Amino acid sequence: MKVLAAMSGGVDSAVAAARAAEAGHEVVGVHMALSKSRDQTRTGSRGCCTVEDASDARRAAERIGIPYYVWDLSDDFHDLVVEDFLAEYAAGRTPNPCVRCNERIKFASLLERATLLGFDAVCTGHYASIRADGPGGAPSLHRSRNMEKDQSYVLAVMGPEAVRRSLFPLGEYATKAEVRAEARARGLGVSTKPDSYDICFVADGDTRGFLERNLGEAxxxxxxxxxxxxxxxxxxxxxxxxxxxxxxxxxxxxxxxxxxxxxxxxxxxxxxxxxxxxLSTYELVAGDVISFEPLTAGRRVSAQIRAHGEAIPATLVGVPSTSAAVPPAEGGPAPARADGATPAVEPAGTALRIRLDTPLRGVAPGQTLVLYDEDRVLAAATLERRA
Structure with a gap:
């Protein structure tokens, strides 16, 4: 296959690109420049995609022996991620910019450009797995073996079509140490590079100050x-x-x-x-649902609302009209909640509604809700409210 490897300048994406090339794919590396600020370097930024990162990605591509390019996606990033972040906070919601970046930049924008250039797939260094065990044998998105680094939560918004055209070579690694060891064995200079963290466009880590500077005082x-x-x-x-x-x-x-x-x-x-x-609630309502397979009311799932939060057992009690809403288990009663109550199965509507087995605290509108069947992603949605 002809594969476009997204290279952030870190160890994960470098090893992913190397493994894709080793597998026999025709690989081209690309670094996404997401900031127009040329003085945004590692010493002044706590995130990713800095000037220093671009240089590290170029050296890694040279070591692997693949072509390398830098694409300026700063306008897309500002319009689709930064402006969305500000608008959501202004509306009293709590967005996850990493989810938006993965959805709108690292897959939507990148995959669109890759398709126009004739690439078959996009390869990244995300910690997640793709397996052909979905309905009808279709590729499905799964958690990584390395649960500490698992990124299936932030990838769930990419949707099934992008999954079919993606490669995640790091999904079967059990630890980050294994990835670094492979990078050293391959002679990649980024093997000891620290991980990026925090919101990449808030260079000093002061999110509240960033919001005040951009939204003003009210x-x-x-x-x-x-x-x-x-x-x-x-x-x-x-x-x-x-x-x-x-x-x-x-x-x-x-x-x-x-x-x-x-x-x-x-x-x-x-x-x-x-x-x-x-703060505690048993029920969540979400919209903008992205399903990897049809959802049915009464189905048992696990629900997660934070990137590294706990997945809580739950029951689907209402599904969007685009999904099949049928009673559970041949018309039998819905599974009982942990507190003894039996959640009613509601007809299909415009929103997704779930009943949690145990109460969840700190639920905020704008957060991403991801549903799992064991380690397989079923759907992603945006939380609208506590029911």
Whole structure:
């Protein structure tokens, strides 16, 4: 196959490109330049895709013996990831920019360009696996063997068509140490390079400061669940559901218990804080569903709302009309919840609705919900609210 290898400049993508070339594919390496700032270097950035990264990727491609190019995707990145990040926070939601980058840049934009240039597939250094065990033997997305580095959560939004045209050579590695050892054995200079972390376009790691600089100040009130004003703030974009610190409240709760952000209303500029129990929910509602196979109401799944969070057993109680909504198990009752209640199976609608076996805390609109069947990705969606 003719394969386009996305090379970030790190050890993972370098080893992935080397393995694709070793497998006999015709591989071309490409580095995606996502920032127009030429002084954004490793010393000034905590993320990825910096000037230094581009140089590291070029040296790795030379060592592997494949052609190498740099593509300027900075305009796409700014419009589709950075602006989305700002708009979501301004709307009181909590986005995951890495999910958006994987969806809109590292696969949508990259795959579109690869297709126009005649490539058969895209290869990346993500920790996930693709296996031909989906419905009808179709390729399906699975968790990586290395659960500490598993990236199936952030890849779930790529959808089934992109999965069919992707290669993830690192999915079967059990540890990052194995990847680094292979990089050393191949003579790749990035074998000891540290991992990137944090939001790549927030160079100093100060997300709140970044939001204030770009969205400005919009003062408002911090209130409790009864509407009593407890303090003020400089903008709702500085808060997220479940936040405990930096609430701007001097008086402790009457019972002395910690208080958390439980709701955000950008329209009234109010941030509502309350006790931890107000954060817990058994039901989630999500939209913008991307399914890897038809979903049926009553099906048992595992639900995850954070990149490295716990996957919680759950039951689908409502599915989008594009999926088949049928009663579970030959019309039998839906599985009972852990608290003894039996979730009702709802008719198909426009949203995805799930009932969790155990309550989940800190659920925020805008987060990505990913559903699994054991280690296989079933669907991804954007959380709209707690039910």
């Amino acid at each position: 003062p408002g009130e911090v209130v409790d669940a009864d509407g009593t004003v407890l303090g003020t703030h400089r903008g709702t974009h500085g808060f997220t559901i479940g936040q405990r610190r930096g609430l701007g409240v001097e008086r402790p709760a009457p019972d002395g218990a910690p208080r958390y952000v439980v709701d955000i209303d950008p329209a009234s500029r109010q941030v509502v804080i309350g006790a931890a129990e107000l």
